[in-house]
Amino acid sequence: MADNSETRISISPKYWIIVAVLFGAYSVWFIYTTRTKHQHGMGTLGYVGAEKCKQCHEQQFKDWQETRMARSFEVLRPGVADEAKRIAKIDPKADYTHDSNCLPCHTTGYGLVGGFSTIEQTPLMAGVTCEACHGPGGGYVDTVMSRDKPTFLTKDAVEQGLKYPPTEEVCRVCHNSSSPFVGMNYVFNFKEHVSRGTHHHYPLQYKHDKRG
Numbered sequence: 001m002a003d004n005s006e007t008r009i010s011i012s013p014k015y016w017i018i019v020a021v022l023f024g025a026y027s028v029w030f031i032y033t034t035r036t037k038h039q040h041g042m043g044t045l046g047y048v049g050a051e052k053c054k055q056c057h058e059q060q061f062k063d064w065q066e067t068r069m070a071r072s073f074e075v076l077r078p079g080v081a082d083e084a085k086r087i088a089k090i091d092p093k094a095d096y097t098h099d100s101n102c103l104p105c106h107t108t109g110y111g112l113v114g115g116f117s118t119i120e121q122t123p124l125m126a127g128v129t130c131e132a133c134h135g136p137g138g139g140y141v142d143t144v145m146s147r148d149k150p151t152f153l154t155k156d157a158v159e160q161g162l163k164y165p166p167t168e169e170v171c172r173v174c175h176n177s178s179s180p181f182v183g184m185n186y187v188f189n190f191k192e193h194v195s196r197g198t199h200h201h202y203p204l205q206y207k208h209d210k211r212g
């Protein structure tokens with residue numbers, strides 16, 4: 001009995017020093033990571049997915065679902081859009097769903113925080129979704145853009161990553177002649193494409209250019 005309590009007393013100070021050191025290291029790490037997150041907005045700038053946008057923009061979501069861009073991942077599968085692939089001189093029997101040459105333009109946020117990585121891991125980021133045109137929602141959804149304060153300023157949302165209105169440059173990231181499906185003399189007509197390929201536009205209910 002006496003032996004036992006002696007060993008316990010002689011071991012515990014060392015034990016507590018180790019615990020203290022580990023706790024100290026953890027605190028430093030914790031403070032460091034949360035601070036850098038706030039500084040660079042890393043944790044908040046990621047992609048959130050179209051399902052999130054659907055919660056408040058159901059009409060745009062429904063229209064968008066019918067567009068070719070919403071389904072643009074499907075054309076990477078073997079046996080889909082055969083004729084277009086033959087014309088572009090690529091093998092229609094091949095599976096391009098894991099081909100890093102195709103994924104940047106046929107998915108959303110490829111390789112970025114919250115964006116597409118593989119179809120198995122991130123099925124909701126397949127195709128050209130809301131955030132491909134409007135920017136990653138992690139920064140502006142709920143923080144600036146919310147139902148509680150529907151009169152937020154567009155400018156404030158834009159500061160947090162919203163692209164509005166999406167400009168021609170946004171489309172040209174993908175609509176350019178490095179796509180194997182368009183010729184070198186491809187002309188991208190912005191106005192005409194906007195009317196054909198996004199979703200119907202519903203007039204905004206609130207003013208977003210000034211307070212009040």
Ligand code: HEC
Nearest residue numbers: 052053056130134137145146147150154164204205206208
């Ligand atoms: C919690 C609700 C909510 C969510 C989620 C949400 N929005 Fe919004 N959004 C709003 C409200 C409210 C407005 C203002 C609507 C109006 O004036 O009619 C708005 C406006 C917009 C506008 C117009 C810009 C402007 O200045 O008003 C765009 C573009 C937009 N949202 C895109 C998105 C996208 C993309 C997502 C997903 C990443 C998203 N929203 C998620 C509530 C939301």
Ligand code: HEC
Nearest residue numbers: 075076081084085096101102105174175176178179180181
């Ligand atoms: C630079 C961006 C970009 C890259 C890279 C890219 N695509 Fe595309 N792809 C597009 C765009 C934009 C269109 C739509 C062109 C149009 O009709 O205006 C398209 C169209 C297609 C179509 C035609 C769909 C149809 O319904 O007719 C197929 C199939 C396709 N791409 C497959 C691929 C494959 C496979 C790869 C990789 C080998 C690839 N794309 C790489 C941007 C790209």
Ligand code: HEC
Nearest residue numbers: 068069072075105106128132166170171174193194196197
């Ligand atoms: C992330 C890449 C990407 C971005 C950004 C993008 N697109 Fe596309 N777009 C595609 C791909 C890929 C297709 C081909 C889809 C298919 O046919 O399967 C396509 C197809 C289309 C089509 C249908 C093709 C046709 O000729 O009818 C229209 C219209 C279109 N895009 C308009 C736009 C507009 C307007 C913008 C910008 C506001 C834009 N896109 C931004 C990748 C993109």
Ligand code: HEC
Nearest residue numbers: 050053057060061064128129130133165166198200201202
């Ligand atoms: C291919 C690009 C593209 C995609 C994908 C896209 N949008 Fe848009 N969005 C636009 C353009 C362009 C406008 C019009 C801006 C203007 O009025 O000049 C717009 C406008 C809006 C507006 C303002 C109100 C309106 O209806 O015009 C909202 C809200 C919006 N988008 C939400 C969404 C949501 C939610 C999704 C996904 C379900 C989505 N958008 C997908 C390009 C896109």
